[in-house]
Amino acid sequence: MSQFAAFSQSTKIAVAAISLALAIPALAAIAKLDTAKSTVGIVFKQMNVPVDAKFKKFNANIDYNSAKPESSKVSVDIDISSFDLGDPQYNAEVLKKEWFNAAQFPKASFVATSMKAGANGKLDVIGNLSIKGKTVPASFSLSVKKDGATQIFEGSLPIKRLAFNIGEGEWKDTGMVADEVVIKFHVVTSL
Template sequence: MKNFKTFAIALFLAVGTLSATAQNKAIDTKKSSIKWVGKKLTGSHSGTVSFKSGTLAFKGGKLNGGTFTVDMTSIAVTDLEAGKGKEKLEGHLKNDDFFATDKFGTAKLDIKTVQAKANGVYGVTADLTIKGKTAPVSFDLTVAKNTATTKFNIDRTKFDVKYGSKSFFEGLGDNVINDEFEVEVALVF
């Protein structure tokens, strides 16, 4: 009986220690945001897309993982007004030329490795899946209290988004669209 009590106390302490050191924090999808900027030779467009869900994983108070799902059907253009091209561009971004949101309604990012760089700054490598295609992305993520922020570029052609790309089409002239687009992410958890 004495050994059983000792084992039970040790197990309780071990579980308590594990739960204190490993913690998943769900993001607030309403307060978190993704802003994007796509550039072309003759200008740029900007907009937003919303999170469907997301979790950051911490161990011992330090970031060690995470996974996020983005609602691709929420793509919105913010630099154009309604009736002045906004709806047309949003429709084009959602069709097969770009993100095919009727077939691929979500995108996903899974953090694979995390390297502490400085106080609250982590070098992150993740698998990003868009249109059913997965490719690695790397970025710095700054974590402070209940927020995390990053800004990085995504090469859309790695995800079969080739419309207007000079890497795949010749003779586009002024209609070339940059292969990379920029995302700025603000997480609240």
Template structure:
């Protein structure tokens, strides 16, 4: 009887240990429905001022465990035709063959390949960005804003990030002047745990 109990206890312990080892990070869906996520950009216009805007239509997911941030993953897909610079004629031009060619390249996609915890809530997110038919590795300097329960019984986590993209790197013509070769991206992402 004692042998059976001991054997059962050992099996339970081993099973629990194995389950702990295979536990994975929580999965989150980016809260675009509630408009708690934003992909903003700015680029110099002829070297005289800043042109700012955002992408209104995107979706994505991420996994995150505060105990193992290096195991996190991110995936975001953007509808390029949703570019919005608060000026209809300019947006039409940005969607045209002169820039994003949205008829040909309707989606942009980012998939993380490595995330490094830099301490104090700071993260370095490396991943592949496919934009304008070109895939390049980019680095996003990110920061955890916070996580916790929301008033509706859910659980949320939020991050901000920034990166700079060279237009030429993605085959996009540099038509806004020599000071306008890079676009600065500002990302604000809040996810709901699934």
């Protein structure tokens, strides 16, 4: 083997080793969701009275870069059948076709398409929200706090339920259940 061939082979090995070394920290940056400390819920008004409900099962994939937030990636999947109004009978009702139609659409999701520094130390997030087979653009402000080895992502996303056909037939009437819904989240992750 010539010296050039040996040098070329050792250069390829060195480049491969450097590439692998650089890739490992990037993979380690993906945060692990702490499901015990994280919550996703909604607030809506029924007969003008605020009602709080939550989703018991969801998953969030967050690759957050505080130095360069625009390179961050976020996706959230919510198990619709885990919706909890605090009463088993009401829970069963909202999973029906007129409301969430959980049999046909078992998941809701949000995928961020853009994230950048915003006002008051918050981030401006833009993405696509999919519920009940409908996908609409969505945007909201997000606060990020570091607490030791954890990061806390908090925010709220106002939506219109009728944009997703949540509440069909007689339930389209917003006199009983308001069109405005606020999705609230408190997501805790660790590296």
